Amino acid sequence: MEVNRRKFTNFLIGGGLLGWLASVLYPLITYLIPPKVEEQSLNSVKAGKVDDFPPNSGKIIKFGRKPVLLIRTETGEFRAFSAICTHLDCIVQYREDTKHIWCACHNGMYDLTGKNISGPPPRPLMPYVVRIQKNEIIIEKPTNLG
Amino acid sequence: MKRNIFKKVYDWLDERYDLTPLIEFGKHKKVPVHEHTIWYYMGGVTLFLFLIQAFTGILLSMYYQPGPDSSYESLRFLLTKVRFGWLIRSIHSWSANLMIFFAFVHMFSTFFTRAYKKPRELTWVSGFILLSLALAFGFSGYLLPWNELAFFATKVGTEIVGAVPIVGPIIMKVLRGGSDVTGATIYRFYAIHITLLPAIFMLVLALHLVFVQKHGMSEPEHLANLPESKKKYIPFFPNFLLRDLILWLIVFDILVFLAVYYPWELGLKADPFAPAPAGIRPEWYFMFMFQTLKLLPGHVLFIEGEVLGILLFMVGGLAWMLVPFWALKERPGRRIQPMEFIGVAVLVYIGVMTILGYVL
Amino acid sequence: MKIGYLGILMSLFLGVGPLMAQSQDDDKTTNLQRLVEVDQCVACHIDEEALPEGLHENDIHLRVGLSCAGCHGGDPTSDDMDIAMDPARGYVGIPDKREVPRFCGKCHSDINFMRQFRPQVETDQEEQYYTSRHGKLLLKGDTKVAVCTDCHTSHAVFPASDPRSSVYPTNVPITCKKCHSDPDYMASYKIPTDQFEKYAESVHGQALLKKKDVGAPACNDCHGNHGALPPGVTSIGQVCGNCHINNLQYFQKTKMAEEFKKMDLHDCIECHGYHSVPPTNDDMVGVGEQSTCIDCHDEGDEGYKAAVQIRQLLLDLTTAIDSAKVLKKRVQIIGMDDLDIEYLLKDAHQQLIHARTVVHTFDPKQVEEKTKTGLERAKEAIQLALEEIKEYHRRRKGFLFATLFTTLLIIGLFIKLRQIESEQKSES
Numbered sequence: 001m002e003v004n005r006r007k008f009t010n011f012l013i014g015g016g017l018l019g020w021l022a023s024v025l026y027p028l029i030t031y032l033i034p035p036k037v038e039e040q041s042l043n044s045v046k047a048g049k050v051d052d053f054p055p056n057s058g059k060i061i062k063f064g065r066k067p068v069l070l071i072r073t074e075t076g077e078f079r080a081f082s083a084i085c086t087h088l089d090c091i092v093q094y095r096e097d098t099k100h101i102w103c104a105c106h107n108g109m110y111d112l113t114g115k116n117i118s119g120p121p122p123r124p125l126m127p128y129v130v131r132i133q134k135n136e137i138i139i140e141k142p143t144n145l146g
Numbered sequence: 147m148k149r150n151i152f153k154k155v156y157d158w159l160d161e162r163y164d165l166t167p168l169i170e171f172g173k174h175k176k177v178p179v180h181e182h183t184i185w186y187y188m189g190g191v192t193l194f195l196f197l198i199q200a201f202t203g204i205l206l207s208m209y210y211q212p213g214p215d216s217s218y219e220s221l222r223f224l225l226t227k228v229r230f231g232w233l234i235r236s237i238h239s240w241s242a243n244l245m246i247f248f249a250f251v252h253m254f255s256t257f258f259t260r261a262y263k264k265p266r267e268l269t270w271v272s273g274f275i276l277l278s279l280a281l282a283f284g285f286s287g288y289l290l291p292w293n294e295l296a297f298f299a300t301k302v303g304t305e306i307v308g309a310v311p312i313v314g315p316i317i318m319k320v321l322r323g324g325s326d327v328t329g330a331t332i333y334r335f336y337a338i339h340i341t342l343l344p345a346i347f348m349l350v351l352a353l354h355l356v357f358v359q360k361h362g363m364s365e366p367e368h369l370a371n372l373p374e375s376k377k378k379y380i381p382f383f384p385n386f387l388l389r390d391l392i393l394w395l396i397v398f399d400i401l402v403f404l405a406v407y408y409p410w411e412l413g414l415k416a417d418p419f420a421p422a423p424a425g426i427r428p429e430w431y432f433m434f435m436f437q438t439l440k441l442l443p444g445h446v447l448f449i450e451g452e453v454l455g456i457l458l459f460m461v462g463g464l465a466w467m468l469v470p471f472w473a474l475k476e477r478p479g480r481r482i483q484p485m486e487f488i489g490v491a492v493l494v495y496i497g498v499m500t501i502l503g504y505v506l
Numbered sequence: 507m508k509i510g511y512l513g514i515l516m517s518l519f520l521g522v523g524p525l526m527a528q529s530q531d532d533d534k535t536t537n538l539q540r541l542v543e544v545d546q547c548v549a550c551h552i553d554e555e556a557l558p559e560g561l562h563e564n565d566i567h568l569r570v571g572l573s574c575a576g577c578h579g580g581d582p583t584s585d586d587m588d589i590a591m592d593p594a595r596g597y598v599g600i601p602d603k604r605e606v607p608r609f610c611g612k613c614h615s616d617i618n619f620m621r622q623f624r625p626q627v628e629t630d631q632e633e634q635y636y637t638s639r640h641g642k643l644l645l646k647g648d649t650k651v652a653v654c655t656d657c658h659t660s661h662a663v664f665p666a667s668d669p670r671s672s673v674y675p676t677n678v679p680i681t682c683k684k685c686h687s688d689p690d691y692m693a694s695y696k697i698p699t700d701q702f703e704k705y706a707e708s709v710h711g712q713a714l715l716k717k718k719d720v721g722a723p724a725c726n727d728c729h730g731n732h733g734a735l736p737p738g739v740t741s742i743g744q745v746c747g748n749c750h751i752n753n754l755q756y757f758q759k760t761k762m763a764e765e766f767k768k769m770d771l772h773d774c775i776e777c778h779g780y781h782s783v784p785p786t787n788d789d790m791v792g793v794g795e796q797s798t799c800i801d802c803h804d805e806g807d808e809g810y811k812a813a814v815q816i817r818q819l820l821l822d823l824t825t826a827i828d829s830a831k832v833l834k835k836r837v838q839i840i841g842m843d844d845l846d847i848e849y850l851l852k853d854a855h856q857q858l859i860h861a862r863t864v865v866h867t868f869d870p871k872q873v874e875e876k877t878k879t880g881l882e883r884a885k886e887a888i889q890l891a892l893e894e895i896k897e898y899h900r901r902r903k904g905f906l907f908a909t910l911f912t913t914l915l916i917i918g919l920f921i922k923l924r925q926i927e928s929e930q931k932s933e934s
Contacts, residue, residue, distance in 0.1 A: 116721070414835075
């Protein structure tokens with residue numbers, strides 16, 4: 001009887017300890033495993049492979065909270081601009097027929113340097129820096145630091 | 147078999163480091179049992195919460211990136227992308243508050259049981275320093291998420307420091323890393339929070355623990371005077387330690403409950419140019435001081451109200467730290483002892499001011 | 507203001523000159539100083555403190571090397587006043603106001619001359635001027651009207667792209683206002699003088715004068731510059747449509763546009779006004795107090811119904827977007843992921859902007875096409891936000907699992923303690 005009670009207590013402590021350790025270690029270990037997106041990057045974003053972008057095309061890339069328009073010109077050159085129209089914050093797009101940047105909301109047009117050329121947009125689009133590294137397109141925030 | 151391995155390891159260590167006295171010390175160390183025994187556990191709980199702070203703090207530092215552009219963002223990343231990141235962060239925040247709460251309880255229980263008396267003066271002083279350091283931990287850690295509340299609370303908090311006569315403005319500038327709360331302040335507070343304070347804290351904590359072990363548990367006077375046969379004791383090991391362990395587990399459970407059911411919010415990112423939102427208040431443990439400064443009139447005689455308040459708090463804090471050296475003698479026959487009266491007055495003052503701070 | 511010789515010398519010797527010398531363009535002293543050496547007009551007029559009022563050191567004519575004689579004729583090489591200012595040597599002095607356009611046009615209408623300064627320069631200003639109301643009245647002998655110098659100044663002329671210019675976009679309204687807002691001056695023409703006042707309050711005026719957004723239209727962007735006329739009442743839509751392309755296109759295709767013509771109503775301005783163009787808001791459609799629809803439409807007619815419908819569509823979308831925004835903020839505060847919600851909201855917002863343009867079709871169906879998509883996006887955003895908030899609470903479940911073991915352990919340790927203590931008791 002006495003022995004049984006003692007065994008039961010030990011079993012309770014042992015089982016409780018194991019379960020407790022598991023419930024503490026599980027969150028701990030999963031915490032330490034790096035998440036899918038490895039790092040919070042504030043100044044650059046990977047846009048994809050060069051080959052995935054045919055010349056004369058554009059695509060909206062999510063740069064944190066800001067949409068960025070990545071353009072590959074007819075000559076194969078990459079350029080990136082803030083995709084937020086300077087008129088009323090709509091999202092601009094690349095038009096393959098006119099080869100301009102276009103905002104559907106009020107028919108605003110920008111040339112391929114981001115300059116506003118017709119319609120209501122009052123200011124040019126802010127350019128981003130595009131770098132190619134091992135066939136990978138990287139868009140960076142422009143810095144004044146050089 | 148199992149026992150053998152343990153024994154061998156023990157013998158190996160014992161041969162080299164002479165462990166037996168330590169074990170003997172644990173076995174013979176006794177804890178008095180009486181109606182105030184419960185207060186003996188408060189220091190242990192505070193210590194336990196500090197260990198949790200150290201541990202979760204290390205975990206957080208693996209993802210946190212200090213800086214005006216990255217503090218909030220990296221914390222957002224931790225909360226949204228890192229698995230259980232929210233839990234670790236929430237435990238760190240809750241544990242900080244509980245630790246300060248239990249430190250206060252520990253301090254007042256020591257005060258009312260008059261455990262600070264000779265020979266334990268320095269134990270009290272070191273304990274007071276530990277509490278001050280814990281408050282500094284709280285103040286510096288509060289800014290690190292770089293959210294609206296943190297930003298303005300820090301702005302106000304450092305402004306109060308700046309109101310100290312003569313040295314205030316310089317200290318404020320050094321704390322802020324400039325004339326205003328900016329990104330530079332984050333780096334400073336981060337450095338203070340994760341390197342400077344832990345280092346000092348550990349040192350003082352070690353002293354505090356050595357002092358406690360040296361003197362053993364203090365007995366209330368009416369017990370100490372009883373004949374030895376009428377006193378009740380339990381061994382420190384395993385009886386007291388097991389009780390300690392059980393209490394730690396209960397505190398752990400409450401902590402996790404709070405962290406899970408009332409997770410700490412992230413808030414909105416600080417915008418240094420935005421006007422201060424309504425209801426800026428410090429953490430609850432600074433509330434009584436904050437409220438006092440708010441209630442003081444603009445000028446008291448020739449001195450600015452705020453400055454007077456700060457000076458009074460400095461004098462009060464110093465007096466409190468040095469309690470063992472000036473404590474008033476007990477007067478036999480009196481129902482309320484003078485020190486008890488002081489303690490109750492301080493408690494009531496802190497309580498009323500804190501409540502006022504949240505009500506007004 | 508006259509520029510004293512002393513002043514010039516002082517600024518020269520006090521070192522302003524050398525400091526500025528790195529940029530010839532902005533050098534405050536050299537333009538005149540250079541001329542003092544070679545040009546007797548300048549030398550003498552400085553001595554006599556008789557430089558023309560308002561003369562600017564960096565006036566474009568001075569800058570390209572034209573001196574007094576460049577416009578006023580005469581012989582700048584002679585220090586003898588009679589020779590220098592001899593009409594026989596081409597001296598014209600101050601031209602009569604009626605002569606001013608020709609006076610400037612001598613050069614500015616001559617492409618062969620002007621080309622040497624700027625290859626793509628326009629030379630039709632004088633010609634255009636005579637087609638403008640100002641020019642026509644001048645030809646009739648009215649000398650109160652504006653000539654070149656009234657807008658461009660005489661001796662502080664800058665290209666329109668220079669912020670110092672009296673015709674730089676943000677300065678244009680102030681330049682026009684000098685005459686057009688003066689009731690006494692304008693009395694004989696019997697036209698209103700409140701244009702500037704109205705314009706300054708308008709969406710355009712606020713953008714240009716307050717925000718200093720030079721993309722916003724100034725007076726000349728609608729009225730023309732040298733050919734300044736009130737836009738013909740028939741062409742006003744085209745004027746607005748220069749920038750507001752979609753709005754005009756949608757409008758022109760409507761039945762209303764035809765009816766407007768029949769009823770002699772003037773496109774955009776009937777609802778938006780002209781100088782006072784206020785910032786638009788959704789209440790301009792519908793049948794509420796601020797509605798412009800009910801100026802013409804009465805309860806029961808088709809247009810009235812359409813107005814009610816369109817207003818409701820916009821309201822539904824803005825309401826959905828607003829509630830999504832509130833939820834998004836909550837998600838952000840509790841530290842859950844709100845990035846996708848933000849992008850959905852951006853999309854919904856875009857549809858709203860688009861729908862507001864499509865309002866100019868006055869066709870509820872076309873508006874609904876946009877608001878429907880917008881509404882879907884906003885609802886998705888709301889859904890996602892609620893999902894995130896739910897997830898925030900769902901995480902609590904794991905606690906039950908953990909607490910079960912903690913409690914077991916506590917109970918186990920507690921029993922153990924009791925056992926040990928009862929053993930200790932029986933031992934003693």
